[in-house]
Amino acid sequence: MRAQRASSWCAVLAAAMLLPALRPCAAQEPLVVLDAERLRPGPLSVWHSGGRLEGPFAVEGETPAVELVDGRKAVVFSGKQFLRSAAPAPPEISGGRAFSVAAWVQPARVTGRQVIASWGARRDDRIEFGCGRGRGNALTAGRTSAGFARTPPAGQWHHLAFTYRDGHLCIYIDGEPDSVHKLKLTPETGFPLVVAAVRDAGDARFAGGFRGALAALRIWDRELCHREIRNDMGLFGAFGPQPADGAVCDERRIALRWHDGLDRTARCRVFFGTDRSAVEAMNARALLAELPASHDHRGEVAAGTLTPGLTYAWRVEQLAADGSRLDAGKVWTFRVSEGPASAPLPRTNVAGVPVDTRRLSWKPGRYARSQTVYFGTDREAVNAGSAVLAAGLPPSQTDIALPAPLEHGRTYYWRVAQDNGELPPAAGQLWTFRTEDMPVPGHLTFFVVSDTHYGLDWRVEPAVQQLIDDMNFLPGTALPPGAGGGIVRTPRGVIHLGDITNDGKADQWQAFVRDFGLKGEARLAYPVYELFGNHDGGAAGAVRKGIIERNRARASLTAVSSNGLHYAWEWEGIRFINVNISPGPTTRPYDPQHSSDFLRDQLARLRDRNQPVILLQHFGFDKRESLRWWPEEWRKALSRTIAGFNVAAIFHGHDHETDIYAWNGIDVFDAPHVRDADVPERPVRHGYFVVQIADGRMAVAERRLDRQWGMACLRTFNWTKGTEK
Incomplete structure (x- = not known):
C-alpha cells in the first residue's frame, strides 16, 4: 500500500514573503515581520507586516480569529481562509537568491495538504512551505520537494526555520538542524505572498488550507546562521556542546567545545567538575577558565585528564564587553567510560546459538590490568560475582573455553570484569544468550x-x-x-x-x-x-x-x-x-x-x-x-x-x-x-x-x-x- 513519507507538519515557516517598498534599515532586520503579539484578540480582517517590507495581508475566505493558544497569541486557521499580501513578493527573495524564513506554528493535525505560506504564481514557479502528508511535507517548488527528517508532532508549538543559499536548503526545528537538501529554488516574483494556503494567479480558488495556529512569520533576504535562528526563537545560551550532553566518552583527555549563543559575547567563563551543584551555582572552585570570545564565536578549552567512571558537569557563561552577564548557560553533563570489555561472542540478547559453541570471546577494555570471567545459567550468581569461570586472566586475553558442552534451549549469562590498576574497576556488562532448541523432525x-x-x-x-x-x-x-x-x-x-x-x-x-x-x-x-x-x-x-x-x-x-x-x-x-x-x-x-x-x-x-x-x-x-x-x-x-x-x-x-x-x-x-x-x-x-x-x-x-x-x-x-x- 502507499505508505506516505514523513508527513511533516508545519512547514510553517513558510514563506512569508512579501511586500512593498524597501525602506532604509539595519542590515540584520527582516524583510517581513508578521507578529500576532501586535494583534487584538478576536476576528482578523488584515495583518500588517513590519520589517523592511511593509504592507497589509488581507483575509480572504472565512474570517480567522486571534486567540491565546497554549500561552501564545496566534492567528487560528481552520483551512477555509488565507491571507494575501497587497504588494508582490520582492525580487530579493526570488530567482535563486538567498533567503531565510522562520515561523512559530502549532498545526492542529497532520493530514492532507496544508500550506503555511507560498509565493510565485504558477506551480512550476512557486514555493510552498507547508505541513501534512506527502514527500514534500516541508517544501514544494514545482517538481522539487523537501521533507522534514523528523516530523514535528501536531498539537505543540514549534519554531521552524528554512535557510537557502547556493542550491542548499537547510531546515531547522526548534532551534536544532533537521536536514539539508540540495536543490535549486527560483521562485517567480511579481505576485502576492499567500499565507495559510496556495493560490494560482488570476484564480479565485485556493487550496491546501492550513489548519492550526500561526504566531509569527519572518523572512530575510539572506541566509541566517544557526545562532541567529536560535536567537529568533528566544534562545541565547551557548550551544552545540562537545562532548554532547549525556554522552559517554571513551577518551580521558577531553577538550570542551561549544558555540557562543550571541554575536555580542565578548568573554566566556567555563565552569566544570564532578560537583554538579558547584557548577550550577557557578562557584569559584568550579571555574575552569575565562577566555575571550573567538572571531567565529566557537569556544574551546582543555578539561585535562579525567577519571574513568565519573560524571562531569559543565556550563558556559557569556559576558558582554563591560563584564556583565549575557547568559548563564545550560548545565551539560558527560561521563567518562571505565573502558569495559566489549564485542561479546556469542552476541548478547540473541537466541539460536549452536550448542557446539566451545568458546566465549570478547574485546578487552583499554585500561585492563587483569580480567575475571563469570559464566552460568544463574543470572544472579553471575551478577553477584559468585559464578567464576576464570580469574586473573592477562589483559591481552580475548577468549576462553567453556567448561562443558552447552545444553539445548538454555539461557546463559556471562560478563568480563576488569581490574584497571590505579583507575576504577570495570564490572562489565551482563551478557546473555540462548542456545538453539533440540531439533525435532517435522517441527x-x-x-x-x-x-x-x-x-x-x-x-x-x-x-x-x-x-x-x-x-x-x-x-x-x-x-x-x-x-x-x-x-x-x-x-x-x-x-x-x-x-x-x-x-x-x-x-x-x-x-x-x-x-x-x-x-x-x-x-x-x-x-x-x-x-x-x-x-x-x-x-x-x-x-x-x-x-x-x-x-x-x-x-x-x-x-x-x-x-x-x-x-x-x-x-x-x-x-x-x-x-x-x-x-x-x-x-x-x-x-x-x-x-x-x-x-x-x-x-x-x-x-x-x-x-x-x-x-x-x-x-x-x-x-x-x-x-x-x-x-x-x-x-x-x-x-x-x-x-x-x-x-x-x-x-x-x-x-x-x-x-x-x-x-x-x-x-x-x-x-x-x-x-x-x-x-x-x-x-x-x-x-x-x-x-x-x-x-x-x-x-x-x-x-x-x-x-x-x-x-x-x-x-x-x-x-x-x-x-x-
Missing part, C-alpha cells in the same frame, strides 16, 4: 514480517531495529493460548514480504541490508528471505539488483529463476516459493518479471502433488487494498495453476492491516507492517508473525512492537502421508 518455526518502508520517516529505522531485537531473543517465550500455547522455538529464518523500502532508493536498501543481513551476521541473528514490493522500485532499481546478488550467496535455495529474482527453498519438506510482488507475467509499473512461469516450474518439480507448498508474495487478496493492485485475470490464472496442489498457506503484505482470512479455501496470512511512522503524534506500530508447524497443526501469532501478542490462530496443516519431513 518448524519461522518469522514473517512485511512493509518495513525504510526511508519513510526517521522513526522507521529505530522501530524496525527494535523489532529485530525482539525477534532475536523471542525463542523460549510462551506462545499465546490462541496459538495453542507452548513456547516459541528457534526459527529457521525470517521472511520479509516486500516493501522493504519506501522509494526503492539505494540508501534505503543498504539500511535494510545493514539491519537484516543475509545469514544472521547483522543485527538480525537469523537468515532472511526477502521479496520485493511495489515500493521497492522497478527492474533496474537497487532492490531488485540487490536481491539478485544476494540469491547467489544463498546456499540453501533449491531453485532460482532464470532472471535471478524468484526463488524457492525447503524447510522440513515444505516447499516455500517466492514469487515476489505477485504471480504474473510482465507489466508496468509493478512488473512481476514472469514470476508465474517460475511458480509453474516449481510446482512441476515437486516430489508429488501432496507435498506442502507455502506461497509468498507481496500483493494479497484482501478487498481493502490489494485487489486493485494486480489484475483479476492474474488471480484466476493463479487459481488454475495451483489447483490440485497442496498449497497449505499464502503469506502476503501490502495491505497494512494485519489479517488472517481465506481465499479459495486456502489460509491466507496478511503479515504485520509499519504503521503511523509518518504521523508524529502517534507511536509507530509494527510487528511480525511467529509461525510454528508441528503435529499436523500450524500456529500463527502476531507479535507486536510493544512486545505484546496480537491476533493468533491454530490451523490444521496437511502433512499428507508420504511427504518427507
Whole structure:
C-alpha cells in the first residue's frame, strides 16, 4: 500500500514573503515581520507586516480569529481562509537568491495538504512551505520537494526555520538542524505572498488550507546562521556542546567545545567538575577558565585528564564587553567510560546459538590490568560475582573455553570484569544468550514480517531495529493460548514480504541490508528471505539488483529463476516459493518479471502433488487494498495453476492491516507492517508473525512492537502421508 513519507507538519515557516517598498534599515532586520503579539484578540480582517517590507495581508475566505493558544497569541486557521499580501513578493527573495524564513506554528493535525505560506504564481514557479502528508511535507517548488527528517508532532508549538543559499536548503526545528537538501529554488516574483494556503494567479480558488495556529512569520533576504535562528526563537545560551550532553566518552583527555549563543559575547567563563551543584551555582572552585570570545564565536578549552567512571558537569557563561552577564548557560553533563570489555561472542540478547559453541570471546577494555570471567545459567550468581569461570586472566586475553558442552534451549549469562590498576574497576556488562532448541523432525518455526518502508520517516529505522531485537531473543517465550500455547522455538529464518523500502532508493536498501543481513551476521541473528514490493522500485532499481546478488550467496535455495529474482527453498519438506510482488507475467509499473512461469516450474518439480507448498508474495487478496493492485485475470490464472496442489498457506503484505482470512479455501496470512511512522503524534506500530508447524497443526501469532501478542490462530496443516519431513 502507499505508505506516505514523513508527513511533516508545519512547514510553517513558510514563506512569508512579501511586500512593498524597501525602506532604509539595519542590515540584520527582516524583510517581513508578521507578529500576532501586535494583534487584538478576536476576528482578523488584515495583518500588517513590519520589517523592511511593509504592507497589509488581507483575509480572504472565512474570517480567522486571534486567540491565546497554549500561552501564545496566534492567528487560528481552520483551512477555509488565507491571507494575501497587497504588494508582490520582492525580487530579493526570488530567482535563486538567498533567503531565510522562520515561523512559530502549532498545526492542529497532520493530514492532507496544508500550506503555511507560498509565493510565485504558477506551480512550476512557486514555493510552498507547508505541513501534512506527502514527500514534500516541508517544501514544494514545482517538481522539487523537501521533507522534514523528523516530523514535528501536531498539537505543540514549534519554531521552524528554512535557510537557502547556493542550491542548499537547510531546515531547522526548534532551534536544532533537521536536514539539508540540495536543490535549486527560483521562485517567480511579481505576485502576492499567500499565507495559510496556495493560490494560482488570476484564480479565485485556493487550496491546501492550513489548519492550526500561526504566531509569527519572518523572512530575510539572506541566509541566517544557526545562532541567529536560535536567537529568533528566544534562545541565547551557548550551544552545540562537545562532548554532547549525556554522552559517554571513551577518551580521558577531553577538550570542551561549544558555540557562543550571541554575536555580542565578548568573554566566556567555563565552569566544570564532578560537583554538579558547584557548577550550577557557578562557584569559584568550579571555574575552569575565562577566555575571550573567538572571531567565529566557537569556544574551546582543555578539561585535562579525567577519571574513568565519573560524571562531569559543565556550563558556559557569556559576558558582554563591560563584564556583565549575557547568559548563564545550560548545565551539560558527560561521563567518562571505565573502558569495559566489549564485542561479546556469542552476541548478547540473541537466541539460536549452536550448542557446539566451545568458546566465549570478547574485546578487552583499554585500561585492563587483569580480567575475571563469570559464566552460568544463574543470572544472579553471575551478577553477584559468585559464578567464576576464570580469574586473573592477562589483559591481552580475548577468549576462553567453556567448561562443558552447552545444553539445548538454555539461557546463559556471562560478563568480563576488569581490574584497571590505579583507575576504577570495570564490572562489565551482563551478557546473555540462548542456545538453539533440540531439533525435532517435522517441527518448524519461522518469522514473517512485511512493509518495513525504510526511508519513510526517521522513526522507521529505530522501530524496525527494535523489532529485530525482539525477534532475536523471542525463542523460549510462551506462545499465546490462541496459538495453542507452548513456547516459541528457534526459527529457521525470517521472511520479509516486500516493501522493504519506501522509494526503492539505494540508501534505503543498504539500511535494510545493514539491519537484516543475509545469514544472521547483522543485527538480525537469523537468515532472511526477502521479496520485493511495489515500493521497492522497478527492474533496474537497487532492490531488485540487490536481491539478485544476494540469491547467489544463498546456499540453501533449491531453485532460482532464470532472471535471478524468484526463488524457492525447503524447510522440513515444505516447499516455500517466492514469487515476489505477485504471480504474473510482465507489466508496468509493478512488473512481476514472469514470476508465474517460475511458480509453474516449481510446482512441476515437486516430489508429488501432496507435498506442502507455502506461497509468498507481496500483493494479497484482501478487498481493502490489494485487489486493485494486480489484475483479476492474474488471480484466476493463479487459481488454475495451483489447483490440485497442496498449497497449505499464502503469506502476503501490502495491505497494512494485519489479517488472517481465506481465499479459495486456502489460509491466507496478511503479515504485520509499519504503521503511523509518518504521523508524529502517534507511536509507530509494527510487528511480525511467529509461525510454528508441528503435529499436523500450524500456529500463527502476531507479535507486536510493544512486545505484546496480537491476533493468533491454530490451523490444521496437511502433512499428507508420504511427504518427507
